[in-house]
Amino acid sequence: MTDDAEARCGDGADAGSEGDTNTAAGSEDDTNTAAGGEDDADADAGGEVDGDREANADQGPTPETSRAWDEYYRGDEWEREAGIAGTAGMAEMAGRFIDMVEPADFASVGCGPAAAEFELAERYPEVEFYGFDRSPAIVEDDRREADARGLDNVQFAVDALPRLETDRRFDVVYAVGMLYWVREIEDAIVDLYTHVREGGQLVVNYPNRYLHYEVLDEESDADRDVAPLVRDAENLMTFDEVGRLLGSKPRSYYTLVGAEDHRELKWPIVVVEKRG
Known part of the structure; x- marks a missing residue:
């Protein structure tokens, strides 16, 4: 990867014209049904815990800070291979989605060690992939890994x-497994x-009441403290x-990519199409 390529990652020009937009990833009939969809089950969930979000909005620092993540990725305990162990299956599902919508570009927000992104970049050389993370340490490491590959x-x-600083737009914006550490979650999703890009797709997952209760049920304080905003229903x-x-209207990502299992x-995880 060249220095020019790295510089372009944050510039303001769209990669591709507005005329290169994607068609809808499935019809409205693909929306979640009551037959086992966690998204429908979640539709009215969380009222009794969501009320805490505003009340707790000013509590102290959390792992959402750049310094905390940077210290983690620079620490002795983090290793690239161990860091990607929990991502099995994510690249396969994302690949099915790419096959459906045929994007020119794909942005992953909160990419971390970018295990799925590297696999996808190798499988889809015609697609431009962009990884964003708040940690300079992991971004440096990802750049070295891209060069090595x-x-x-x-x-x-x-x-x-x-609020992302980049003013680029993309055919697919993918944010999975990272909103748990963002306090202003509504602002982040918007x-x-x-x-x-118009005609493109947002793929996003979010913390809900089921995860909140699971975090509360963790046996150790250390496990409960991994996701303090979720723990405290903020x-x-x-x-x-x-x-x-x-x-x-969102649609179930699992349904669209045939990954109900x-x-x-x-x-x-839901998909929301950007409509004009």
Whole structure:
């Protein structure tokens, strides 16, 4: 990956014209049904815990800070191979989604060690991949890994929610497994959506009441403290809230990519199309 390629990761020019937009990823008939969809089950969930979000909004620092993540990735305990162990299946599902919508570019927000992104970049050389993370340490490491793999269609830059600094727009914006550490979750979801090109797709998951209760049930304080905002019900969302926030009905990612076996109540992932 060249220095010029790295510099382009945060610039303001769209990669591709507005005329290169994607068609809808499935019809409205693909919306979640009551037959086992965690998103529908979650639609009215969280009322009794969501009320804490505003009351707790000013509590102290959390792992959402750049310094905390940077210290983690620079620490002796983190290793790239161990860091990607929990991502099995994510690249396969994302690959199915790419096959459906055929994007020109794909942005992953909160990419971390970018295990799925590297696999996808190798499988889809015609797609430009962009990885954003708040930690300069992991971005540097990802850039070295991209160079080692000889990949010139994947770029990395330091950026973070709730408001990304880049003013690029993309055919797919993908944010899975990272909103748990963002306090201003509604602002973050709206900001993600603004970075989707018209006709493109937002793929996002969010903490809900099921995950909140699971975190509370952890046996050790250390495990409960991994996701303090979720533990304290400060940033929980529901399927319906995502739809109201963005003005477009979400659809189940699992249903669209034929991965119902991966569906979990505590791990909802939805797709929202950007419409003009």
